[in-house]
Amino acid sequence: MVLQVITGNRLADGVSVWFAGANGWTEHVDQACSYDDAGMEAALAQAKPEDAELRVVDIRAVEVTHEEGKLFPVAHREQIRARGPSVRTDLPAGVWRDGTAQLPPLPSSTSSSPFAGIYRYDEYDRDFLRQRAREFGTMVERRRKGELSEDEFKPLRLMNGVYLQLHAYMLRIAIPYGVLSATQLRQLAYVARHYDRGYGHFTTRQNIQFNWLRLEDVPAALAALAEADIHGIQTSGNCIRNTTTDEFAGAAADETVDPRLYAEIIRQWSTDHPEFTYLPRKFKIAIVGAGHDRAAVRVHDIGIESYRNDVGEPVFRIFAGGGLGRTPYVAVKLRENLPVPELLRYCEAILRVYNALGRRDNMYKARIKILIREMKPDAFIKMVEDEYASLPADYCLLTDELVQAVAARFPEPELPRQDGGVLKAAMLDDRALARWVKQNTHPHKASGYVSAVISLKPVGGIAGDASADEMDVVADLADKYSLGEIRVSHVQNLVLPHVAKDDVPALFKDLVKAGLATDNIGLVTDIIACPGMDYCALATARSIPVAQRIAERLAPKQHEIGTLHVNISGCINACGHHHVGHIGLLGVDKNGEEVYQITLGGAADEKAAIGRIIGPAVPTAKVPDAIEALMDAYLKLRETGERFIDTYRRLGAEPFKEVIYATH
Amino acid sequence: MPLINARAEEISSTAPDVVLPPDVELAAVLPTLGELAVVAVEFPKFRDGRGFTIARAIRQHGYQGDLRATGHFLPEQFLFLISCGFSSFETPVEHEPAKFAAALAKPRQPGQLLRRSLARAREVA
Ligand code: HEM
Ligand code: SF4
Numbered sequence: 001m002v003l004q005v006i007t008g009n010r011l012a013d014g015v016s017v018w019f020a021g022a023n024g025w026t027e028h029v030d031q032a033c034s035y036d037d038a039g040m041e042a043a044l045a046q047a048k049p050e051d052a053e054l055r056v057v058d059i060r061a062v063e064v065t066h067e068e069g070k071l072f073p074v075a076h077r078e079q080i081r082a083r084g085p086s087v088r089t090d091l092p093a094g095v096w097r098d099g100t101a102q103l104p105p106l107p108s109s110t111s112s113s114p115f116a117g118i119y120r121y122d123e124y125d126r127d128f129l130r131q132r133a134r135e136f137g138t139m140v141e142r143r144r145k146g147e148l149s150e151d152e153f154k155p156l157r158l159m160n161g162v163y164l165q166l167h168a169y170m171l172r173i174a175i176p177y178g179v180l181s182a183t184q185l186r187q188l189a190y191v192a193r194h195y196d197r198g199y200g201h202f203t204t205r206q207n208i209q210f211n212w213l214r215l216e217d218v219p220a221a222l223a224a225l226a227e228a229d230i231h232g233i234q235t236s237g238n239c240i241r242n243t244t245t246d247e248f249a250g251a252a253a254d255e256t257v258d259p260r261l262y263a264e265i266i267r268q269w270s271t272d273h274p275e276f277t278y279l280p281r282k283f284k285i286a287i288v289g290a291g292h293d294r295a296a297v298r299v300h301d302i303g304i305e306s307y308r309n310d311v312g313e314p315v316f317r318i319f320a321g322g323g324l325g326r327t328p329y330v331a332v333k334l335r336e337n338l339p340v341p342e343l344l345r346y347c348e349a350i351l352r353v354y355n356a357l358g359r360r361d362n363m364y365k366a367r368i369k370i371l372i373r374e375m376k377p378d379a380f381i382k383m384v385e386d387e388y389a390s391l392p393a394d395y396c397l398l399t400d401e402l403v404q405a406v407a408a409r410f411p412e413p414e415l416p417r418q419d420g421g422v423l424k425a426a427m428l429d430d431r432a433l434a435r436w437v438k439q440n441t442h443p444h445k446a447s448g449y450v451s452a453v454i455s456l457k458p459v460g461g462i463a464g465d466a467s468a469d470e471m472d473v474v475a476d477l478a479d480k481y482s483l484g485e486i487r488v489s490h491v492q493n494l495v496l497p498h499v500a501k502d503d504v505p506a507l508f509k510d511l512v513k514a515g516l517a518t519d520n521i522g523l524v525t526d527i528i529a530c531p532g533m534d535y536c537a538l539a540t541a542r543s544i545p546v547a548q549r550i551a552e553r554l555a556p557k558q559h560e561i562g563t564l565h566v567n568i569s570g571c572i573n574a575c576g577h578h579h580v581g582h583i584g585l586l587g588v589d590k591n592g593e594e595v596y597q598i599t600l601g602g603a604a605d606e607k608a609a610i611g612r613i614i615g616p617a618v619p620t621a622k623v624p625d626a627i628e629a630l631m632d633a634y635l636k637l638r639e640t641g642e643r644f645i646d647t648y649r650r651l652g653a654e655p656f657k658e659v660i661y662a663t664h
Numbered sequence: 665m666p667l668i669n670a671r672a673e674e675i676s677s678t679a680p681d682v683v684l685p686p687d688v689e690l691a692a693v694l695p696t697l698g699e700l701a702v703v704a705v706e707f708p709k710f711r712d713g714r715g716f717t718i719a720r721a722i723r724q725h726g727y728q729g730d731l732r733a734t735g736h737f738l739p740e741q742f743l744f745l746i747s748c749g750f751s752s753f754e755t756p757v758e759h760e761p762a763k764f765a766a767a768l769a770k771p772r773q774p775g776q777l778l779r780r781s782l783a784r785a786r787e788v789a
Contacts, residue, residue, distance in 0.1 A: 124780060139740070147763070148738075155711055156740055238711070268777035274747035275720050278713025355717040356690070392724060402778070405785030 003066055004040055005032040006047045007078070008059035011144070013214035014168040015095055016081040017056060019047040025056060027094045029071050029082040034064060053150050057164065076542075076594070077533055081166045085534035087462060087544045091197055091212075093167050099217060103194050107186035108228040113484030116181035117250055117497070119264050120409040121229040129226035132233060136160045137219035159239060159277070161232025162218055165537050169213040171221060172235040174242040175488045177249065177263035178206035182475040182484040187228035189471035195221040200471070201535075202456060202464040202492050204528055204577055205284070206244045207235055211535050233271060238279045240270035240351075244286045246294040247489035250413075251451050251497040253443035257289035257306035257314045261407050262343065265398065268406070269344050276351045280358035281366035283351070284323075289314075291606075295490060298322045298331045298608035299580055301368050302350060304343075315339055320350055321372035321380075324574035328610045329369045332377045334384060340403060344396045349388035353380070413483055415446040417500035426505040433508050435559070436519040441504070448501055452482075454494040454511065455518035455526065459555045460548050463529040464492035473514045481507050491528055491565075493521065523558040524566055524631070525551040528577050532570030532587065539570035541587025541594040546623055553624040554631060561631055563643045567602070580604035582645045583627065584611045587620075594620045600656060601648050614657050629659040667732075668753050670746045672765035680704035680732055686714040694725045702752075703727065707735035716748045723749035739763040 006019035007029075017025040018032035021043070026032060035043045040061055048059050063074040073079050080086060084093040121129075136157075143153040157163075161172040173188070180188075188208060192200045195217050196210040203209060213221065225231060234241055243263045250258045266285055270276070276283070286295045287304040297303030303319035316338040322331030338346055354368045357375075365374075372380045427434040441450040454474060457463050466474075478486045478496055481503050487495035499507055511517035520526045527550065530536065532543030547568050554561070567581030571588075578584030584599035595617035602611030618626050631644075633656055638647045648656070667677045681700040684693065686708060697703055703722065705715045719731055733745050734754040742764050745753065755761050 122784070124784070125777070128777070149758075152710065152738060152758075156738075238713075265778065268781060271777050272744075274744040275716045276713070277744060278711055278716065278741075280713075352717055352721075356714055360712055360714075395724075399782075401785065402782050405781045408785065409781075 001036050003034045003036060003064050004061040005029065005034050005064050005071060005073075006043060006059060006061050007032075007081070008047075008056040009164055011053070011055055011057055012216050013095065014164055016093055016167060018082075019043070019059075021046070029064070029073065032071060034066065034071060035061075051146070054144065054146055057150050074592075076589075076592075077166070077537075077539070080533060084167060086542060087534050087548075096197055096212065097195075097214065097217075099214065106224055106227055107190055108183055111183045111186055113181035113183045113479070115411060115413065115483040116179075116183075116478075116485035117260070117410060117413055117483070118179050118181050118184070118229070118485070119176070119406075120411065126226065126229060129229065129231050130223060132160070132231065133219055133222035133226050136222055140215060140219060155237055155278075158237035159234060160218075160222070161235035162213070162215070163236060163537075165211065165535055167535070168211065169215050169218065170535070171210045171213045171218060171232055172203075173208050173210070173225060173230055173232045174235045175206045175208060175230070176267050177243060177245040177260050178247050178488040178490075179249075179260065180486045180488065181228075182478040182486065184228045184230050185471050185475040185478070185486055187225060187230065189468040189475070191221050191224060192471065193468040195224075199465055199467045201462075201531060202466065202488050202494070204490050204492060204530075204575065205242060206488050206490060207242060208488070209531070211531075234277075236282070237277075238281050238283075239277045240266075240273060240279075240283045240285065243267055243270075244284070244295050244300075244490060246288045246290060247487040247493075247495045248294065248442050248451050248497065249289065249487075251442075251444050251449075252290050253445045254292055255290040255445065256308050259287045259289040259304075259306055261403070261410065262304070262306065263287050264410075265344070265403070265406050266347070269347075269396070276355060279351070279355055280360050281363065281368075283354075283368070285347075293604075293606045293608075296577070296580065296604035296608070298606075299324055299328070299577075299604060300331065302347060303331050309337060313339070316343060318346060318350075320384075321369040321377070322608070323367050323369040324577060324579050325367070326364060326572045326574075327370065328574065328579040329373065330608045330610065331369075332372060332381075334381055341398045341400070344398050345391055346384075346388055348396050349384050349391065352387050353383045357383075413485075413498055415449055415498060417448040417502065419448045419501045422502040423504045430505070432512075432517075432519075433505060436508055436517060437504060439519045439523065439559075440521045441499075442495075444498065446498075449498050450501055450504065451487075452496045452499045452504065452507060453489070453521045454496065454516050455520055456493050457520060457526050457551070458515070458518045459520075459525055459551045462544050463527055463547055466494070470514070470516065473516065477507065477510055477514075480510075491526060493526070520555075520558060522563050522565070524554045524561050524564045524627075525558050526565075527551060528565070528567040528581065530569050530576035532568075536570060538573060539587070540572075540589040541570050541596070541620075543568040543570040543576055543585075543587055546585060546587065546596065546620060549624045550627050553628055557631065557635075560635065561644070564645075565604075566627070577604065578602070579610045580608065581611060582643075582648070583630070585623065588617060590617065596620060596623050598626065598660065600653055601645070603645060612653060614653050615661060618660070626660045629662065630656050633659040665754050665757060666761050668755055668761050668764060670751055670753075672742075672761060672768050674761055675752065678702055678730075680734075683734065684718060686712055686718070688718065690718065690721055694722065697722065697725070697727050697729075700729055702730045702732055704732040704734045704754075705750075707733060707737045709735075710737045710741060716744060719745070719748040719750055739767040742767040
């Protein structure tokens with residue numbers, strides 16, 4: 001006999017609830033009523049009266065087993081919903097905040113970061129965000145009164161970054177082109193501390209996600225963030241999302257064009273775009289301005305490389321149709337040498353073709369990448385060019401005046417410090433410092449400075465997670481050493497972009513004290529991992545524990561192994577970028593057991609490539625063995641100075657396949 | 665179903681001369697719209713945003729008559745519809761005209777950020 005219970009999530013706070021018959025909904029699975037097949041239909045009718053949607057959403061039956069008087073959901077996902085994330089046993093599922101506590105004043109009321117390289121909002125911009133927070137409050141009210149159905153409300157809440165996940169609502173906040181001021185980071189810490197359970201998760205799209213929001217609290221959380229000029233606008237939904245870029249933008253020695261300016265212009269153009277807010281599917285744009293692609297532009301819906309033409313003017317190379325997910329593609333090139341005034345016009349033309357012709361019958365085929373492949377790239381490019389040619393000449397023209405208007409609101413960092421030799425001397429006596437500098441700093445265009453990466457990947461920790469306290473520490477360090485500016489990288493780490501070389505030893509000391517001095521940037525333990533089944537409703541496997549086990553196993557050899565990107569996703573949607581990891585791991589469910597598919601040879605940079613699956617999936621417990629065997633083989637096979645990816649390109653998958661499948 | 669104009673005022677109903685489905689082949693239709701009084705564009709579901717692009721293209725082609733949104737759309741989309749060139753709206757049963765009027769009360773305008781940046785720079789200069 002199959003035993004089932006009825007479950008859903010409460011509308012007001014998103015908490016997972018279980019149906020207890022005449023007693024209504026309970027927060028504990030043990031108090032639920034269980035039904036056999038015969039009783040289920042009547043029970044569902046009782047649990048789902050016509051107005052059920054006003055209280056509980058996503059009502060459905062799930063299978064349970066009955067052991068020693070307790071009920072246990074069968075599916076992993078439902079077990080996690082019932083208990084809480086398996087990787088945070090300190091945070092049980094259920095109600096954790098009653099919402100009545102008086103909150104302290106906002107950090108933005110006492111702190112400001114006048115030198116940080118963020119776009120300067122004026123009162124008008126701030127009012128725009130306050131207005132959006134209030135509008136979202138109205139939508140929530142309309143939903144709770146039944147004026148909007150769940151079906152109508154969902155796209156509206158998504159457009160404001162609000163998802164319903166396993167344990168609560170998730171709020172995704174944009175960090176436009178990855179730039180934050182210390183004040184903004186403190187404001188994020190405030191939201192983490194008071195509206196969430198003390199932490200946030202930095203993602204590969206330069207966003208931060210809070211996992212434990214109550215729908216009722218979201219308008220207040222958005223209002224708090226608005227006071228520091230941050231928002232969740234268009235961080236989800238089928239619209240143009242947060243534009244991402246290189247975490248070293250405006251600082252990197254190898255940069256030719258600062259992409260933040262154009263990213264900000266794209267943000268302003270795409271926010272509330274009247275024509276492109278109900279696209280067939282989400283739309284992601286990334287832009288870089290250095291010879292080396294640190295923002296994976298070739299796996300975005302539109303990817304933009306800015307560079308300088310013969311006469312030194314910035315121009316753009318435009319790609320479209322890259323993407324990951326279940327059908328990964330590297331983008332096709334549409335244009336070289338696109339002049340600045342044409343940037344938005346060309347994007348308009350691409351989006352117009354996509355909005356008119358992108359598939360709407362099947363959400364798995366709705367991205368622009370599919371349209372381009374179904375039409376064939378040449379036909380698509382011709383349509384875009386025709387559309388572009390037919391736009392009125394002044395339509396969406398990015399005039400010099402407009403560019404200057406936006407540019408004027410980015411403060412130019414003052415970087416007067418020279419290299420006084422302090423760092424070099426300190427590195428001679430301090431090997432830990434020397435190693436951290438080698439691994440975690442990046443050359444700056446001002447010779448007295450470096451950009452310093454703060455790893456959010458302590459071995460055994462959760463990739464990309466930062467506690468409210470850690471955020472406050474990083475904000476303080478940014479004030480002390482980096483003009484009050486912080487960057488979020490697409491590999492889920494934080495960056496202090498402008499640190500004087502002479503200050504590096506002091507910074508390092510402070511980081512050690514705060515437990516934030518992990519020296520693993522670009523190494524095997526600097527793993528990209530999506531939240532996986534511990535938090536995500538779409539997951540087929542937990543990615544976090546696998547990342548933890550791999551990091552623990554390989555940490556002792558990581559410096560010997562050198563540059564290696566391991567990327568892990570908890571389902572085919574590929575939020576963990578597994579397709580473009582040198583080693584990619586995709587967690588799938590095989591008869592109720594988590595197993596991992598291994599891909600090799602992916603790359604996200606200017607040599608972008610989709611990794612190849614090397615064979616049958618490996619059981620979770622065997623993954624660290626498999627990766628270790630792979631690494632041992634690589635260490636034997638590599639030529640001097642050769643990275644894993646280069647050895648792979650030289651020798652192919654064969655030698656690696658052999659050793660992986662010999663381990664089990 | 666009530667028909668409203670872009671100020672959310674109820675207006676008397678007139679039948680459209682043509683109703684364009686969302687998958688209309690625009691290149692073929694654009695030259696035929698010229699003198700028509702009312703062109704309607706259908707929204708099968710509010711999430712289906714093809715009507716926005718159709719409206720923009722029709723206006724950019726020079727059509728000056730009444731451009732009408734029909735089908736299912738939300739008060740939350742009213743400002744976007746107006747921006748794309750719609751001038752009359754057959755409001756869906758689920759959402760009464762008063763809710764559209766409420767949406768107009770907002771000071772917010774779609775696509776305002778970039779325009780505003782320019783305007784502000786000119787003010788300052
Ligand atoms: C936890 C809630 C999340 C949900 C429900 C979610 C949902 C999705 C879905 C459905 C896709 C596939 C889109 C498609 O193929 O059309 C996707 C792709 C993607 N997501 Fe997420 N995601 C979540 C979290 C994240 C996180 C935490 C990150 C960053 C670490 C992220 C970054 C991405 C990226 C980079 C892609 C692939 C690129 C692309 O083709 O769009 N997402 N996500
Ligand atoms: S890859 Fe899948 S499991 Fe991971 S965050 Fe994305 S949707 Fe969730």
